[in-house]
Amino acid sequence: MKLILLGPPGAGKGTQAVRLVEHFGIPQISTGDILRKAVKDGTELGTLAKKYMDKGELVPDEVVIGIIRDRLMEPDCQKGYILDGFPRTIAQAEALDEMLEKMGARIDHVVNISVADEEIIKRLTGRRTCPNCGAGYHILFDPPKKDGICDKCGTKLIQRDDDKEETIRARLEVYRRQTEPLIKYYEAKQLLRTIPGEGSMEEIFNAILKALGE
Numbered sequence: 001m002k003l004i005l006l007g008p009p010g011a012g013k014g015t016q017a018v019r020l021v022e023h024f025g026i027p028q029i030s031t032g033d034i035l036r037k038a039v040k041d042g043t044e045l046g047t048l049a050k051k052y053m054d055k056g057e058l059v060p061d062e063v064v065i066g067i068i069r070d071r072l073m074e075p076d077c078q079k080g081y082i083l084d085g086f087p088r089t090i091a092q093a094e095a096l097d098e099m100l101e102k103m104g105a106r107i108d109h110v111v112n113i114s115v116a117d118e119e120i121i122k123r124l125t126g127r128r129t130c131p132n133c134g135a136g137y138h139i140l141f142d143p144p145k146k147d148g149i150c151d152k153c154g155t156k157l158i159q160r161d162d163d164k165e166e167t168i169r170a171r172l173e174v175y176r177r178q179t180e181p182l183i184k185y186y187e188a189k190q191l192l193r194t195i196p197g198e199g200s201m202e203e204i205f206n207a208i209l210k211a212l213g214e
Contacts, residue, residue, distance in 0.1 A: 001024050001026060001080040001108055001109075001212075002080050002081060002083075002100075002105065002106070002107050002108050003020065003080075003081075003082045003083065003107070003108065003109050003110070003111060003212075004082075004083045004086075004087070004107055004109075004110040004111070004186070005017055005082060005083065005084045005085075005111050005113065006110060006111065006112040006113070006179070006182060006183065006186075007112060007113035007114065007115065007197060008115060008117075008120055008172060008175045008179075009120065009124065009168065009171050009172070009175065010115065010119075010120035010121075010123045010124040010168070011113040011114070011115045011120065011197045012113055012115070012197055012201070012204065013084050013085070013113060014028075014030060014032070014084060015201060016111075016113065016201070016204060016205055016208060017030065017082050017084045019201075019205050020082050020205075020208070021082060023209070023214075024080065024082075025079070026077075026079055026080040026081050026082060027076050027077060027081050027082070028081070028082045028084055029068065029071050029072070029077075029081050029082065029083050029084065029086070030084040030085055031059075031064055031067065031068065031084070031085040031086045032084070032085045034067055034071075035049045035053065035059060035067075039053070045063060045067075048063065049063065053161075053162055054161050054162070054167075055167075055170065056162065056167040056168070056169075056170030056171040056174060057170075057174060058088055058089070058174055058178060061089065061091055061092055061095070064086060064088075064092065065092060065095050065096075065099075068083075068086050068096070068099075069099060072099070072103070080108075083096075087182065088178060088179045088182075089178050089179065089181075089182070090181055090182065090185055093182055093185055093186075107191060108191075109191055109193055109211075109212055110182075110186040110191045110192050110193065111193050111195060111208055111211065111212075112183055112186075112192055112193065112194040112195065113195050113197040113204070114194055114195065114196055114197055115197035115198060116198070117172055119198060120168070120172065121165060121168055121169070122140070123138075123141075124163050124168050125159075125163060125164065125165050125168065126138045126139040126140045126141070127159070127160070127163045128144075128148070128157040128158065128159055129157065129158055129159075129160055130150035130152065130153065130155050130157055130158075131155060131158050132150065132153050132155040133150065133152050133153045133155070135150050135151070135152050135153075137150075137157060144157065193208075193211035193212065195207045195208055195211060
């Protein structure tokens with residue numbers, strides 16, 4: 001099963017990807033995770049990517065496509081995978097199609113998780129992260145036991161630059177302009193499955209499985 005997850009930042013793609021990984025036994029390929037690791041490690045790629053991410057802009061295609069190409073060649077991807085955060089543009093989608101064709105593969109389904117902008121802003125501005133151990137919290141939905149302090153290691157929690165409202169609105173604008181066209185692109189290929197992204201995690205997951213014919 002080769003899946004693509006679409007949806008605006010904060011739609012819950014990462015959360016649902018984890019559950020789909022467990023259900024199908026295939027890896028999640030999240031460009032966001034790969035890029036954040038590169039930023040944290042201070043690599044050349046990470047330093048370059050951070051300049052774009054801090055402004056709420058997309059990392060250039062050639063950087064992302066190179067990462068994905070290498071990842072899809074690894075042994076754990078041979079039975080399938082879930083692409084989370086890629087493709088983001090028509091150009092990336094076309095590059096992915098070309099890449100898969102050369103590999104003798106194709107995408108089976110594209111799941112689009114749809115969520116209103118104001119709900120996304122509420123979700124993302126409330127996120128807090130531990131800079132020491134990486135634990136994540138939400139001030140409304142999953143708060144730490146002590147306000148502003150990590151339950152696991154006692155470190156003061158931070159709000160990532162890309163979770164601030166100004167940056168989120170910029171990211172949403174970039175999404176509308178560059179990524180939303182993918183909905184029509186995959187709809188034309190009869191691969192698109194649109195799922196409402198508001199509701200419990202279980203409800204959304206079950207809706208995805210139903211759309212995939214599970």
